[in-house]
Amino acid sequence: MQSTLSKQTPSPVLTDLSQRRYDLDWLRFMAIITLFFYHTGMIYVSWGFHIKSAEHSLPMEYVMRWLHRWRMPLLFFISGAGTFFALKKRSYGSYAGERVRRLFVPLVFGMFVIVPPQIYVEWLFRGRFSGSYAEFYPEVFKFQPYQDGGAGGAFSWHHLWFICYLFFYSLLSIPLFNWLKKESGQRFIDKIGRLIARPGGALWLVGFLLLNDVALGGFFPNETHALVNDWAYFMKNLILFWLGYVLISRRDFWKILTDQRRYFLIATGICTVILFSFRFFVTQDEFDTSRLVITLFSFNGLALTWFSVLATVAYGYRYLNVNKPILPHLNEAVYPFYIIHQTVILLIGYYVLTRTSLGVYDGFLTISLSSLVVCIVVYLLLIRPFKLTRVLFGLKSK
Template sequence: MKSLVRPAVSNPVPSTRTPRSSDTNAQNTQPITSAQRRYDLDWLRIIAILILVFYHTGMIYVSWGFHIKSAEHSQPMEEVMRWLHRWRMPLLFFISGAGTFFALRRRSYGSYAGERVRRLFIPLVFGMFVIVPPQIYAEWLFRGRFSGSYGEFYPEVFNFQPYQDGGTGGAFSWHHLWFITYLFLYSLISIPVFRWLEGKSGQRFMDRISRLIARPGGALWLVGLLLLNDVALGGFFPNETHALVNDWAYFMKNLILFWLGYVLISRRDFWQTITDQRRYFLVATLVCTVILYSFRRFVSAETFDNSRLLITLFSFNGLGLTWFSVLTTIAYGYRYLNRNHRFLPHLNEAVYPFYILHQTVIILIGYYVLTQTNLGVYDGFLLISLSTLTICVFVYTLLIRPFKLTRALFGLKA
């Protein structure tokens, strides 16, 4: 299965609150209360989801596998997406972990678990039976596997045969909703970790984190957690599948990012320390970016495939790029985006149903563009992505936002 939160009061990726204040040590050491909000994380979540629309549209026009494919590919688009792939979803998992910290300041663990069921599990089940099947239907039509109506196709879902890459297998899948699946599981299995962090031993651990990140560029060293995961599990599960049962290296990588988001947002002095060191993170990100594209430019595919050392170095560099780019984004976001706007609550509410809808809309429009028009790569890309944005806005405004039932099905507060 392959490809992925409440307005000020209803985002299923828990909100992060803080007042804007001057950067003094006294304020940094004040306790974090439920009345605070980190507006920068809300803005970054919105930006990341919007980029995801263009990313998934781009999947139609690059050489990687996707549900529908153009015969024409764009190499420049693919090179940009190689970088985005290492940044976009890790950032969302980090932000989700940060939001979880604030959510648990306002509710018990039991009520938090219940909210996760309402905001994540219910939309996941709804999506697997309503939102995802049209994607599989369009793919089967595109690949010539099926030629009947949607009504004739839909009973295939209830055979509960798992979807396989390339449109093989059955019609039961979570597709891009894998993000919601993983986030739901992370939220529940992390409760014992969060309980431990509140205790004495957990706070001693946090003190060690504090001493580490206080060093110049110290937070960069936390990449070691991702490297250890890659060493331990990467050889057994080398590919991202988003299918859970055979995706443990990727599953644990994003769980670590989820935990890091929780930890690095849980003390106010961490916020300013990370922001003050943002240039270290930016330089590290640029270095990893240069290494990424140097591999692409100067190392042949044959040489790369035959060298375990190069494969390992490339993998480690990719993990460095992931962590360093997330740190850079969080640091610069807190510096420049931590401010409210009258549109922010509306955007923050809309972004979750927008995420749930977007890939289905992309594939349906993309199927029409690829089969009924002669548009080239960039014309098709713009038509599909901009049409998707427009349709998602209309569906949210007219069919989701006004009604209690649809709000509940899309994970919004009723």
């Protein structure tokens, strides 16, 4: 290990990194499935969403508070890791073109085809509109931005904000990735390597997230997913994207993180206890007015995010880095599944909320399972077989 992380000379990037990290494919699939159930759960918790049940589930809300700090950060970390492998096989120009095809094209398509039914259903649910979808659709071409709660216009990327942010991350990061391949960049990665080689050392990388929160959190305290006024959240996920790239870039790092997985799990557990302790021991007035409470709560949330991502990736490499015949099919399906899932959930959810008397948990199961079936059918029959739909949903041509 000492020669690999030498202080005198930068370590070369290991050339034998052609092995596919199957665990990252499994984790991506698991995160998207979790996101699917999370978005169904949004109908049944107290937070704002496009359609809402009059009944809420407090246990569901507790679970989702934790998941909110883990699911999207994990996806951005995995995306950064995948970028490292992608750039080993193509030039930066080719990579940029591939990002346009696989991210920008589906984003534009989604904003005009996939997202509008969600806004239509929300307007119906809130009593803002009562006409047909054909009468509603011209509202999209007024290009008036959607606002939370169904206000504003009908132009939005809704849940496709993830694709938008990932597109910008991919292009903006090219100069950084180019520098990391140079001697000075390799010396920087050596420093990261010396840090994470210490017991639990990778935990200290949370400092990047905390510094971002100190610098930008006060100016942009809320997640908006709107890009132009979301800079603290934008930079937080960009940092996770970069860390995914760096920590996957050397095989030595894979083993170090896996060997230290118990540190990450224990740290995740401690932060989880603190997260829910805040809910029981701090009043809402203190949450709203105490700068110290707000800062400590934010810092703990960022630590929980980083530690849980590390634990997931470390345990994933230990137990999930195996190929199965179904994995390539899941890996291809997961992206179009993400693109369509929220639209299907809202369409079915609108019917369940307005036409049935189902309660929280039977309604949740009904919407989840029926939406899952519909998404699978749409993918198999309408997306996967056709060249045009494959392009529009960011899939490679057969």
